[in-house]
Amino acid sequence: MTDEPGSAEHALYLAVVRAGGRLRPEELAPADRPTVAALVARGLLTPTATGYTVANPRALGDRLGAELRLRATRLLVHAERLPGTLQPLSRAYEALHRPPGAEPGGSGSVDxxxxxxxxxxxxxxxxxxxxxxxxxxxxxxxxxxxxxxxxxxxxxxxxxxxxxxxxxxxxxxxxxxxxxxxxxxxxxxxxxxxxxxxxxxxxxxxxxxxxxxxxxxxxxxxxxxxxxxxxxxxxxxxxxxxxxxxxxxxxxxxxxLGAPHPTTVRIGRLLARGLTQRAVATRLGLSERTVAAHIARLRDRYGARTLFHLGWHLRGERHG
The missing domain is CATH 3.30.870.10 (Endonuclease Chain A)
Incomplete structure (x- = not known):
């Protein structure tokens, strides 16, 4: 058991500490028995002739830390070995997708x-x-x-x-x-x-x-x-x-590219009516990024430095 104590175990352990560090069987509610069993299994409660006494949590921390470090070491070793284990499969896949005449091992290139x-x-x-x-x-x-x-x-x-x-x-x-x-x-x-x-x-x-x-x-x-x-x-x-x-x-x-695309025209009309970029995107069901690209092209077409400048141009022009 290497996971940390749960909230119920925390609460019961602290309650026993507040009661003087001892827990008598007659003080134990039936619903708490599984929690007590878990605390005993973790080494946080020690059975005695008259009930249970609390143990130092530092010992549990040291033990869990050692177990977790061991698990991490094993995972790192496994991660190091994994590419080699999969190498025969990788070679088979690369051979299947290699263009005719291409040499194996050409990392990063398409021949x-x-x-x-x-x-x-x-x-x-x-x-x-x-x-x-x-x-x-x-x-x-x-x-x-x-x-x-x-x-x-x-x-x-x-x-x-x-x-x-x-x-x-x-x-x-x-x-x-x-x-x-x-x-x-x-x-x-x-x-x-x-x-x-x-x-x-x-x-x-x-x-x-x-x-x-x-x-x-x-x-x-x-x-x-x-x-x-x-x-x-x-x-x-x-x-x-x-x-x-x-x-x-x-x-x-x-x-x-000739006349603007109809979507660009619609966006121009809405901008000329004073709608914001976000409002235009919502009205037309487009992403704001797409609307921004259309606006950028309108600004380039009219040489507008700002949205206000662009709106001024658009209000003076009829879009068919």
Whole structure:
């Protein structure tokens, strides 16, 4: 018995102490007998010829402490052995999911697939990205240089929209040429309509996808034939800082996306009527994070520095 005394045992022990440290059988109520038995088992009451006497609780504390330390030591030993015990199962799983031609032991990398979704061997990267998108809870950052993002965007459309609708934020960087492609433009507009923020940066930058600032996926080869999954906190902090630097220099892509999405229009109308961000979210059944993303895009569109400034612009404009 290594758990601590319960409230009933505490109360009875203290009552015996207050009575002089002795308990006679005739003073014992029938309902208290199980509690007395528990105190005896713990060593807090000692049977005598005339009843029971209290024992020093320090002895119990020392004994329980020793037993708990022994249990903790055994658990630590078990924890150390567990990875080795599971290693044969892990190897079998990794062999099942390893892309053809990939060498075993390539920790943190996904072989024979392209991050932009173009090419014959895309299953490994798509599976990896699918799991990361499904598990993303707060924020997804994506820097997508080049003119061939359409296939990747089309592949992840359903998951991206689901991510946005459950309240996650999404910020994506494109180069200007990518938005010259009508198919890419349509994909970007679908996400923007659900609150994603999109900016255009007319200069070179590195491809990176960051999930909740805890996992990143980057090219692991110059031709992007390999992808690396990054979890090191220092490296992640560097990648996020690079993204934020590029984001700050980029310009909003709203002017490339045509008229605002109907949801953005509705939010603009409610803001113009004086509703707060929280009230707008409640009225439209959206998360506050999604409404905030729409408001940010409205502020970018109108060059508004504050919500008051934005409201001033919106009151002077009719939304069709």
């Amino acid at each position: 024979a697939a392209r991050l932009d979704g173009v090419g014959a061997s895309t299953a490994a990267v798509r599976q990896c990205l699918s799991e990361l998108l499904a598990g993303c809870k707060q924020e997804f950052l994506a820097a997508r240089p080049g003119h061939h993002a359409t296939e990747a965007l089309r592949t992840t459309l359903a998951q991206d929209l689901a991510l946005l609708r459950r309240g996650c934020s999404m910020r994506t960087l494109h180069q200007p040429g990518a938005l010259d492609d009508p198919a890419t433009l349509r994909q970007v507009a679908l996400r923007s309509g659900e609150g994603a923020e999109v900016r255009v940066l007319a200069e070179p930058y590195e491809r990176v996808l960051v999930f909740d600032r805890s996992v990143a996926v980057i090219p692991a080869a110059e031709d992007r034939s390999r992808a690396a999954v990054v979890t090191d906190p220092t490296t992640l902090a560097y990648l996020v800082a690079q993204f934020e630097r590029d984001w700050a220099r980029a310009t909003p892509a709203d002017r490339n």
